[in-house]
Amino acid sequence: MSFNIAIDGPAGAGKSTVAKWLAEMISFLYVDTGAMYRAMAYAFLTRDIPADDAAALRTACEESHVSLAYVDGQQRVFLNGMDVTDQIRREEVGNMASAISGYPFVREKLLDMQRELATENDVIMDGRDIGTCVLPDAQLKIYLTASVHTRALRRWRELSEKGQNCALEEIEKDIEERDYRDTHREIAPLKAADDAVTVDSSDLNIDEVVLKIRELAAAAGLRPGRGVHGEG
Numbered sequence: 452m453s454f455n456i457a458i459d460g461p462a463g464a465g466k467s468t469v470a471k472w473l474a475e476m477i478s479f480l481y482v483d484t485g486a487m488y489r490a491m492a493y494a495f496l497t498r499d500i501p502a503d504d505a506a507a508l509r510t511a512c513e514e515s516h517v518s519l520a521y522v523d524g525q526q527r528v529f530l531n532g533m534d535v536t537d538q539i540r541r542e543e544v545g546n547m548a549s550a551i552s553g554y555p556f557v558r559e560k561l562l563d564m565q566r567e568l569a570t571e572n573d574v575i576m577d578g579r580d581i582g583t584c585v586l587p588d589a590q591l592k593i594y595l596t597a598s599v600h601t602r603a604l605r606r607w608r609e610l611s612e613k614g615q616n617c618a619l620e621e622i623e624k625d626i627e628e629r630d631y632r633d634t635h636r637e638i639a640p641l642k643a644a645d646d647a648v649t650v651d652s653s654d655l656n657i658d659e660v661v662l663k664i665r666e667l668a669a670a671a672g673l674r675p676g677r678g679v680h681g682e683g
Contacts, residue, residue, distance in 0.1 A: 454672075456591045457581035458470050461633065462626055471483075477668070481526060481575050487519070487561050491548070491560070495547060512556050553636035562585060580641065593664055648667055
């Protein structure tokens with residue numbers, strides 16, 4: 452039986468970074484569900500389809516295929532066979548992903564793939580509704596969060612290091628708006644699973660968060676030496 456770790460939480464809490472580091476540490480397959488949604492959002496953006504045009508989005512969704520694969524030890528995201536790993540990290544793609552993630556046809560398109568991966572592999576999966584909807588039977592569920600200011604500051608630093616001009620106040624506003632959409636969407640709103648362990652990363656660095664979750668995994672029954680990296 453596979454061992455699954457589900458990590459949920461709001462945008463900017465560090466879910467993806469923590470999940471990647473922990474997956475490498477314990478040799479689990481990392482499934483970046485957020486990247487899968489971003490890839491679908493990128494497909495819509497490249498077609499200039501607005502987030503409220505459900506009919507056009509459905510058609511584009513049916514014609515889009517998202518896959519994950521490890522290339523030289525690094526996970527890459529593919530849209531219809533094209534590597535879009537770098538393109539999907541843009542701010543507008545993240546906003547679009549949040550806006551379209553509540554559509555049932557988008558969720559259904561990706562859900563089966565995610566669950567199949569979790570059945571066949573020991574996985575760490577992060578997103579907005581992993582513990583509540585995607586992997587309700589995961590052996591360990593984490594709700595990773597941080598204050599709005601902390602999350603905005605992290606994003607501001609990340610963009611600044613890339614040479615992009617940005618205002619901290621605008622980033623905070625965007626995060627607050629995304630939090631509201633994610634927690635109030637009709638289908639699978641963002642919330643902690645009833646049996647999830649909440650980890651606040653506001654005053655913790657990445658190493659501290661990763662080690663904390665590793666300890667929680669051991670307490671949940673993860674045996675040392677278990678896990679093998681998947682190849683995609």
